[in-house]
Every structure is written in structure tokens, then in C-alpha cells.
Amino acid sequence: MTVIVTEGLSKRFPLGTDRAQRGGVTALDRLTVDIAPGVTGLIGSNGAGKSTLIKILLGLSPASEGRACVLGMDVATAGGPIRERVGYMPEHDCLPPDVSATEFVVHMARMSGLPPTAARERTADTLRHVGLYEERYRPIGGYSTGMRQRVKLAQALVHDPRLVLLDEPTNGLDPAGRDEMLGLIRRIHREFGISVLVTSHLLGELERTCDHVVVIDGGRLLRSSATSDFTRTTTTVAVEVTDTDRHPDGTTALRTALTAAGVGLRTDGAEPGTSHLLLIDVADDSTYDTVRDTVAGLGLGLVRMEQRRHRIAEVFHPREAEAEAGLQAKPQDAGLRTGLPADPQDERPQKGGGRDAV
Amino acid sequence: MPSETPLAPGDRRAGDPAKIHDIGYRSYDGDRLGRRHARRSLFAHSLRGAYGLGRSAKSKVLPMLLFGVMCLPAGIMVAIAVVTKAGELPVEYPRYALHLQGVISLFLAAQAPQAVSRDLRFRTVPLYFSRPIERADYVSAKFAALSAALFVLTAAPVVVLYAGALLAELDVADQSAGFGQGLVSAALLSLLFAGIGLVIAALTPRRGFGVAAVIAVLTVSFGAVSAVQAIAFEQDNGGLVTWLGLFSPVTLIDGVQTAFLGASTSFPGGKGPDTAAGCVYLLVVLALIAGSYAALMRRYRKAGL
Numbered sequence: 001m002t003v004i005v006t007e008g009l010s011k012r013f014p015l016g017t018d019r020a021q022r023g024g025v026t027a028l029d030r031l032t033v034d035i036a037p038g039v040t041g042l043i044g045s046n047g048a049g050k051s052t053l054i055k056i057l058l059g060l061s062p063a064s065e066g067r068a069c070v071l072g073m074d075v076a077t078a079g080g081p082i083r084e085r086v087g088y089m090p091e092h093d094c095l096p097p098d099v100s101a102t103e104f105v106v107h108m109a110r111m112s113g114l115p116p117t118a119a120r121e122r123t124a125d126t127l128r129h130v131g132l133y134e135e136r137y138r139p140i141g142g143y144s145t146g147m148r149q150r151v152k153l154a155q156a157l158v159h160d161p162r163l164v165l166l167d168e169p170t171n172g173l174d175p176a177g178r179d180e181m182l183g184l185i186r187r188i189h190r191e192f193g194i195s196v197l198v199t200s201h202l203l204g205e206l207e208r209t210c211d212h213v214v215v216i217d218g219g220r221l222l223r224s225s226a227t228s229d230f231t232r233t234t235t236t237v238a239v240e241v242t243d244t245d246r247h248p249d250g251t252t253a254l255r256t257a258l259t260a261a262g263v264g265l266r267t268d269g270a271e272p273g274t275s276h277l278l279l280i281d282v283a284d285d286s287t288y289d290t291v292r293d294t295v296a297g298l299g300l301g302l303v304r305m306e307q308r309r310h311r312i313a314e315v316f317h318p319r320e321a322e323a324e325a326g327l328q329a330k331p332q333d334a335g336l337r338t339g340l341p342a343d344p345q346d347e348r349p350q351k352g353g354g355r356d357a358v
Numbered sequence: 359m360p361s362e363t364p365l366a367p368g369d370r371r372a373g374d375p376a377k378i379h380d381i382g383y384r385s386y387d388g389d390r391l392g393r394r395h396a397r398r399s400l401f402a403h404s405l406r407g408a409y410g411l412g413r414s415a416k417s418k419v420l421p422m423l424l425f426g427v428m429c430l431p432a433g434i435m436v437a438i439a440v441v442t443k444a445g446e447l448p449v450e451y452p453r454y455a456l457h458l459q460g461v462i463s464l465f466l467a468a469q470a471p472q473a474v475s476r477d478l479r480f481r482t483v484p485l486y487f488s489r490p491i492e493r494a495d496y497v498s499a500k501f502a503a504l505s506a507a508l509f510v511l512t513a514a515p516v517v518v519l520y521a522g523a524l525l526a527e528l529d530v531a532d533q534s535a536g537f538g539q540g541l542v543s544a545a546l547l548s549l550l551f552a553g554i555g556l557v558i559a560a561l562t563p564r565r566g567f568g569v570a571a572v573i574a575v576l577t578v579s580f581g582a583v584s585a586v587q588a589i590a591f592e593q594d595n596g597g598l599v600t601w602l603g604l605f606s607p608v609t610l611i612d613g614v615q616t617a618f619l620g621a622s623t624s625f626p627g628g629k630g631p632d633t634a635a636g637c638v639y640l641l642v643v644l645a646l647i648a649g650s651y652a653a654l655m656r657r658y659r660k661a662g663l
Contacts, residue, residue: 058488080393080490088488096480098414110399111489113390122386129383139414155485160386192383 003163003195004035008066011052027052029219039189041206041213042199049219050199054165071162084113087156091168097141101132101151105158112159126154146177166198182209235282236308242301250300251276257294397495404503408469424465428458432515436522447523451540452621455512455547459608463576465511470555471568473504479563497654508548516540539619547611550643553650560657579606591626599629604642613639
């Protein structure tokens with residue numbers, strides 16, 4: 001049983017719909033994916049076609065070519081029935097400020113076809129599940145970003161859909177807010193039994209949340225595999241050590257010792273001002289032990305040892321390509337790499353999103 | 359699915375009584391009433407919203423005030439008619455609304471943007487289109503809701519007049535005919551004004567612009583038409599007076615009800631349209647209503663995407 005199937009799905013915007021693009025633009029290019037129940041991450045950089053795909057799946061935008069089925073229904077012919085059983089959380093703000101969360105979510109429940117009494121009951125339940133309590137009676141205008149995201153999530157869940165499509169749900173949240181949202185997404189599947197398709201441009205934050213990850217770029221399928229495959233190949237640990245009298249340059253000493261111990265060190269991908277950080281490729285759990293023992297053996301103080309979150313750029317550049325790029329030291333490649341901040345909180349929220357024109 | 363929800367660490371809040379009663383997620387197996395129910399809900403929500411019901415106390419003030427202002431003169435007229443035992447009401451049923459066109463314009467200017475600009479401004483429109491409704495459902499629900507709100511505003515004083523006329527023991531058959539004509543006129547006016555107001559308001563997500571634009575279109579067109587009509591009348595060009603009335607919503611309704619609904623006209627010199635010209639008036643009104651609907655459909659073609 002699959003929740004989403006697409007076959008050769010293409011979407012081209014014809015000439016003239018987008019002033020910036022002469023000669024039309026291809027948002028999706030013969031995309032064929034098969035998404036099973038569970039939590040699935042849809043990853044791509046801005047403009048990769050994530051939002052376009054969601055709109056086609058909701059039956060709001062006809063595909064130029066190919067076909068897609070959601071919950072076994074064809075998007076071209078069964079848009080209404082699909083939208084009755086699918087929830088959608090847009091990435092942009094979509095809440096009127098002058099009504100309370102309860103009023104808004106009740107209204108949205110009725111718009112999904114729920115009778116008035118059921119709409120009220122489901123609203124109370126859903127708001128509680130997403131973590132909105134007394135504040136749900138206050139106007140939304142006074143809510144924090146985290147609370148707004150919860151209301152947006154609640155309106156997507158209120159009609160007990162079988163599948164929810166979440167477009168960048170962690171956008172604009174601080175690290176704690178992100179973790180709470182990701183935990184909530186996990187619960188949607190585990191406890192509520194609802195399948196989830198969640199989009200993001202950060203692979204790292206979805207690794208821990210999703211069962212399966214689909215990566216698209218330029219409208220084409222780049223990769224579709226279980227999350228564990230990604231984690232295995234992409235784990236990197238950043239290590240920072242102190243200097244001691246015996247080793248005035250602790251970082252260099254550790255680098256030498258680790259290389260001798262056969263641990264893979266990354267030479268590329270260093271960011272400006274982080275020369276004191278060693279980036280270590282983790283082959284398996286024993287690597288952590290090796291690092292710990294080596295640091296202890298040298299008598300250095302371990303300042304930090306943290307798992308680096310991986311970015312979409314690393315999926316685009318497999319290891320071989322990276323090595324090559326490192327040898328040739330292409331300036332624009334280095335620029336691309338350093339231009340992407342490692343810490344997800346530095347990521348600016350994606351404004352609007354292409355053709356969301358309203 | 360577990361019946362007891364284990365508390366996730368992120369959910370635990372000290373002293374929050376709501377969590378004690380957490381009985382886990384309950385799925386919904388009840389009715390899903392689908393598209394028609396959704397459309398009806400949107401209609402009811404928008405109609406209530408036009409009078410500020412289900413919204414903050416502040417947003418009730420203006421519509422309720424205008425509703426009161428609209429009905430007050432009718433109440434006074436009725437009181438006078440009853441007390442003085444006058445043989446007839448001081449105003450024809452269909453003409454009552456036109457005398458208070460300023461109030462109707464204000465109501466439309468305030469509530470048309472409330473009906474559509476808000477959804478555009480706060481980008482709620484994509485949420486509606488992610489529901490089982492289609493574009494036509496959204497547009498027709500909003501159109502019907504604002505028309506109904508205007509109809510309540512314009513028909514209520516007509517009802518007051520009719521009730522007063524019956525209390526004053528005026529001729530029932532005569533008054534009922536006039537009452538019927540008044541309701542038809544109110545319905546036509548509501549549809550026409552709602553269409554024009556919604557099209558203007560849907561052009562901009564900014565509420566202020568919408569308010570100003572609706573007022574401007576209604577009052578400027580009426581002012582311009584009246585002025586040019588007066589000039590044409592001074593120059594004894596009666597035909598021109600009649601045809602000029604086609605160019606503003608208020609004079610359009612005036613023309614239609616002069617020709618078909620037994621009302622006398624406010625055109626200079628009483629030069630309202632005859633039946634033939636009245637047909638043109640009626641056609642223009644119907645075309646404008648249909649055109650507004652088509653324009654709104656076109657406006658929302660991209661909005662769900």
C-alpha cells in the first residue's frame with residue numbers, strides 16, 4: 001500500500017506566466033516516486049519543485065505530463081475527495097490575526113466537511129495535541145511564531161486526514177521550537193496513525209524524523225531511499241580541543257595523531273574562522289571511541305564534539321565529486337560551501353516561494 | 359494506537375491540568391459532508407462576518423450602526439404615518455434604499471474588503487483551496503454572502519415600512535404590491551452592489567485601498583452621472599438624461615425600478631427610462647452581475663496556487 005505514487009510527473013509553466021523566466025520554466029521533470037505510509041521527507045533547495053509537487057498532489061494544479069495518485073485516487077479527477085482526506089500546512093503565514101485559534105480551526109474543520117458539533121470536538125482535541133492550551137481562546141495576532149506554526153498544523157490535522165503535507169513546518173523556528181515541531185511530526189505518524197510528507201531544505205533535521213527521504217533538484221528525482229542510508233554516508237563530527245604546554249597547537253597534534261590512527265579527516269568544507277575545528281568522518285561507532293582515546297592520550301582538553309547537520313549540498317556532491325573539487329580547489333565551489341551556514345538557525349526563512357502568488 | 363499517550367518530554371508542562379486528562383489521539387469516523395457542506399459553511403461564515411458576528415466586538419460596531427441608521431428613518435416614517443393617519447407612506451418602497459444610498463455604499467465599502475481582502479492579505483485563500491471546495495464554490499459563497507448581507511440591510515427597512523403600513527391600516531393589496539416591488543429592487547441592488555464591491559476589493563489585499571476604491575467608484579460615478587444629467591437637462595436634451603443613467607450603479611437601479619417596479623425616478627425632470635430603455639437598463643444590470651462573477655472567477659484562477 002502506498003500513499004503517493006507519481007509516474008513521469010512533469011510540470012512546465014508556459015511562457016509568460018513568470019516574468020523572470022523567458023521561454024517557460026520546468027518545475028517538475030518526469031518525476032517518478034513511490035511513497036509508502038510513514039514519515040517521508042521531501043528535500044530540495046528553494047525552487048526545486050517541492051511546492052509545485054504539493055499543489056499537484058492536492059489536485060490544485062494540473063500536471064503537464066504524467067500522472068499522480070494520492071491514497072489511491074487520481075489527482076486529475078478526484079481532487080475534491082483527495083482534499084477531504086489530506087491535510088495541508090502551507091509554508092507561509094496563513095492565519096487571520098483577529099480570530100482565536102479555536103474559531104479559526106473550527107471554521108477550517110467545517111470547510112473540510114465536518115458537521116458543526118464534530119468540528120468543535122475535533123478542534124479541541126487537535127489543539128490540545130499540538131500543544132495549545134489556554135491561549136487558544138485569544139486572538140491569533142498575539143501568538144508567537146511557534147504557536148502560529150502549531151495552529152497551522154492543527155488546521156491541517158483537524159479533519160483526521162490519512163495523509164498530511166507539511167511545507168517547511170520548521171521555517172522560522174528557533175532550535176528548541178524546531179525540535180518540538182519535529183517531535184510533533186513524529187507523533188503524527190506514531191500516535192495518530194497519519195502518514196506525513198514533510199518538505200525541507202535541510203537534510204540534517206529530517207534525518208532524525210523521517211523513515212524515508214526523497215531528494216529532488218530542479219524538478220528531477222535525485223535520490224529516494226530510507227533515511228538510514230543517508231545517515232550512514234553523511235555523518236560528520238566536529239571536534240575542538242584545547243592547547244597544552246606539551247602541545248602548543250593541540251589541533252595540529254590531534255590531526256596528526258588521528259591520521260596515524262586511520263581516522264578520515266575532512267579537508268574541505270571548513271568554514272572561515274573554524275580552523276581550530278577538526279571535521280571527522282564517522283565510519284561507525286568505534287570512530288567516537290578512537291577520537292576520545294586519542295584526545296585523552298595526547299592529554300588535550302576536549303572542548304566540544306558535536307554531530308554536524310548535513311546539508312542538501314552534500315547530497316548533490318557525492319564523495320568522489322567532493323574529493324575532485326577539493327583537489328582542483330574550485331573557487332566557486334568553495335564559495336558555495338561556505339555560503340551555507342552549518343547551524344540551521346542561521347537559515348533564513350524562505351520568503352513566499354516562487355509561484356505562491358495570491 | 360495506544361489509548362494512553364505517553365508524555366513526550368517536550369510536552370510536559372509543570373502544573374498543566376490539561377495533560378492529566380490526555381486520553382490520546384482519537385480518530386474521526388463520523389460524517390464527512392463534503393463540498394456542499396463546505397460551501398454552505400463558507401457562506402454562513404462570510405454572512406455572519408459581514409455583520410461582525412463571530413468576530414470581535416469592535417468589528418460589530420460599524421455594520422450594526424449602519425443597519426440602525428438604515429432602519430431608523432423607516433421607523434420614523436411609519437410612526438408618523440400611524441399617528442397622523444396619513445393615507446399613504448411618505449416614500450415608495452423601492453425608492454427607500456436609493457434615498458439612503460450613502461449608507462449602503464459605506465456598508466459595502468467596509469464589508470466587501472472584509473469578505474475577500476482579508477483572505478488575500480493573510481493568505482488564507484490557499485487553505486480554502488486545500489479543502490474539498492473548488493474555485494466556483496469559494497467565489498459563489500462569497501458573492502452570495504455579501505449579496506445576502508446587503509439584502510438584509512436594504513430589505514429590513516422595507517419590511518419595517520410594510521409592517522407600519524399594515525398597522526396604519528392602509529390598503530393591503532396596494533401596499534403588498536409595493537412591498538413586493540421593493541423586495542425585488544432590493545435584491546437586484548444587493549446583487550449589483552455586491553458584485554461591484556467584491557471585484558474592486560479582490561483586486562487588492564490592502565483593506566484600506568479596497569474601502570477607498572469602493573467608495574470612490576460608487577460616489578464618483580453617481581456624482582459624475584448626476585452632474586452631467588443636470589447639464590443635459592438644462593440643455594433640454596431629455597434623451598441624453600435617460601441614457602446617461604446607464605453609467606452608475608445607483609442610477610442603473612433607479613432606471614430599472616422606474617421602468618418596471620412602479621417607482622418614480624430621481625433623474626432630472628423625471629426623465630426616467632420607458633419600458634424599451636428599461637430593458638436596456640435591466641440587461642446592463644444583469645450583465646454587470648454576471649461580469650462581476652466572471653471577473654472574480656478569473657481573479658482566483660491563480661490564487662489557489
